Every structure is written in structure tokens, then in C-alpha cells.
Amino acid sequence: MRVLLILPTAFVVLIGGQAWPAASQDAELRVDVTHRARSIQPGEVVRVTATFSRPVSAVRAAVFDRTVAFQPIGDRRTWEGLVGIDLDVDVREHALSIAGTAPDGATARTQYPLPIVTKAFATRRLTVAPEYVTPPDDVVERIQREAARTTKLFNTPTPVAHWRGGFLRPVPGEATSAFGRRSVFNGQARSPHSGADFRAGEGTPVQAPNSGTVVLAEDLYFSGNCVIIDHGLGLYSFFAHLSRIGVAEGDRVDPGDTIGDVGATGRVTGPHLHWTVRLNTARVDPLSLMAVLSDGDR
Numbered sequence: 220m221r222v223l224l225i226l227p228t229a230f231v232v233l234i235g236g237q238a239w240p241a242a243s244q245d246a247e248l249r250v251d252v253t254h255r256a257r258s259i260q261p262g263e264v265v266r267v268t269a270t271f272s273r274p275v276s277a278v279r280a281a282v283f284d285r286t287v288a289f290q291p292i293g294d295r296r297t298w299e300g301l302v303g304i305d306l307d308v309d310v311r312e313h314a315l316s317i318a319g320t321a322p323d324g325a326t327a328r329t330q331y332p333l334p335i336v337t338k339a340f341a342t343r344r345l346t347v348a349p350e351y352v353t354p355p356d357d358v359v360e361r362i363q364r365e366a367a368r369t370t371k372l373f374n375t376p377t378p379v380a381h382w383r384g385g386f387l388r389p390v391p392g393e394a395t396s397a398f399g400r401r402s403v404f405n406g407q408a409r410s411p412h413s414g415a416d417f418r419a420g421e422g423t424p425v426q427a428p429n430s431g432t433v434v435l436a437e438d439l440y441f442s443g444n445c446v447i448i449d450h451g452l453g454l455y456s457f458f459a460h461l462s463r464i465g466v467a468e469g470d471r472v473d474p475g476d477t478i479g480d481v482g483a484t485g486r487v488t489g490p491h492l493h494w495t496v497r498l499n500t501a502r503v504d505p506l507s508l509m510a511v512l513s514d515g516d517r
């Protein structure tokens with residue numbers, strides 16, 4: 220009995236040992252990963268490029284417990300994805316897991332390290348009118364309803380990319396108030412500044428920075444007249460404090476289309492444009508997005 224059991228086993232191993240190396244070389248799929256970013260820090264966008272040794276039919280990627288959408292470029296050997304590092308990320312080394320599958324079923328997997336480094340954001344202390352810090356009781360429900368609505372939008376990625384190429388500056392002016400700045404109003408810490416503010420006079424037209432669909436166009440308590448553009452794949456632009464909204468929910472916009480005018484609506488002290496970018500829910504600096512996706516890239 221013992222001999223009969225051992226013999227077939229040895230036979231299988233021998234066949235496998237002869238046949239496998241040649242087949243393995245044909246089927247082997249390799250992946251090479253690079254990235255482009257201003258830095259690997261909270262609030263930054265990292266553009267990741269995965270290049271496979273031959274075309275693949277699907278790429279799965281994830282980091283921070285969330286899926287990262289990768290899109291094929293050209294012959295499907297090269298794929299790209301955008302990683303957003305949230306302001307409140309756990310500062311340590313994370314890894315982006317990437318797995319590509321070829322049409323014959325061969326797979327290549329890698330863990331691409333994202334060693335996140337602490338970023339020091341400025342803090343400002345201001346004394347302001349009490350209603351800026353503690354909203355009146357009769358608007359609390361409205362504020363909660365509006366926050367729930369925008370959070371739900373940002374948490375719901377559209378499965379296709381609407382954007383192409385680089386992101387345009389929405390107004391000609393310089394960005395003034397930095398992304399991530401902490402404010403302490405009347406001794407109370409506020410949530411960090413989740414966007415970039417651009418210097419611009421009342422009535423300056425605001426350009427869509429890239430293509431997308433308008434998913435919100437209305438007056439919100441804190442942000443005033445707002446427009447949110449869904450650029451696809453979990454990438455959203457949120458413009459606030461407009462004097463006039465020039466688009467409606469459901470409108471498709473192209474880069475450079477006017478979506479409204481700069482104003483001072485909502486809880487602000489003067490006219491400027493506030494632009495928030497959300498990428499896969501992460502709060503990221505719009506200037507970082509403009510830096511990694513330049514015009515003429517695609």
C-alpha cells in the first residue's frame with residue numbers, strides 16, 4: 220500500500236518539474252510603479268503610474284482601506300491612478316497595493332510604499348463676531364442637513380472619469396489662504412481650512428477647472444452660493460461664496476466654462492473664491508492637483 224501511494228506522487232512532481240519553467244516564462248507578468256507628487260504629505264495628491272510587461276485587462280488598487288481607480292492609457296500596459304492623502308491621515312508608511320490581471324489570467328502584484336511625512340500647517344488666532352463661531356439655534360438643523368448632503372456626494376464615486384488633462388486655475392488671482400491652515404476663533408479651534416482661497420474681486424467669472432457634471436448648485440449656510448462639480452472616479456471640486464451661480468444641477472461643464480461669479484456669500488468677511496477638492500473622500504490641496512496633472516499630459 221505504501222509504495223503505491225508514493226509512486227504516483229513522485230511521477231506528478233517529475234512531470235511538473237519539467238513542464239513548469241518554460242510555461243512560467245511565457246506567462247510571467249511584471250509591473251513597474253512610479254509616482255509624481257509635490258511631496259508625500261497630508262493634503263497632497265500622488266499620481267501613480269503602473270507599467271506592466273504586457274497589456275492587462277484589469278487593475279485593482281487600494282490604500283487607506285479604500286479602492287483607488289486606475290485607468291488604462293494607450294495599449295493597456297500603462298495605467299494611472301490618483302491617490303489623495305487626507306489631512307488627518309495616520310502619519311507613517313502606508314502601501315498602495317496594486318494587482319494587474321492579463322487576459323490569460325496571469326497576475327502581477329506589488330505593494331508600493333507611501334512613506335507619509337508630517338506637514339506643519341499654520342495656525343491663526345482671530346477674534347470674530349460670535350455668530351461665526353456658534354451658529355444660531357434655528358440654523359443647526361440646516362447646517363447638519365447640508366453637511367450630510369455634501370458628505371454623501373463626496374463618498375459616492377462615479378465609476379468613470381470625466382476629467383481630461385490638466386486642471387485650470389479657476390480665477391486669474393493668486394491663491395492666498397493656504398490649504399490646511401488651522402484657525403482658532405475666539406479661543407475655539409475650528410476644522411482646518413479644507414481648500415485654497417484665491418484672491419479675486421466680486422463678480423470675477425469662475426472657470427470650471429476641468430470637465431464634469433454639476434451635482435450641487437445652491438446656497439449653503441456656511442459656504443454661501445456653491446457649485447460642486449463631479450469630475451468622476453471620486454474627484455470633486457467645490458466652489459464657495461459665489462455672488463452668482465451660473466449653472467444648474469445636471470449640467471455638463473467643460474474646462475474654462477463659467478460656472479458663476481466670485482462673491483462674499485455665506486460666512487465670510489470679504490469676496491474671494493474658495494475651492495475645495497475631494498479625492499476619494501480625502502481633503503486635498505487644489506494646488507497639489509494642479510501640480511500633478513498639468514496641461515498637455517494626455
Ligand SMILES: [Zn+2]
Pocket residue numbers: 396412414415416492493494
Ligand atoms: Zn476658504
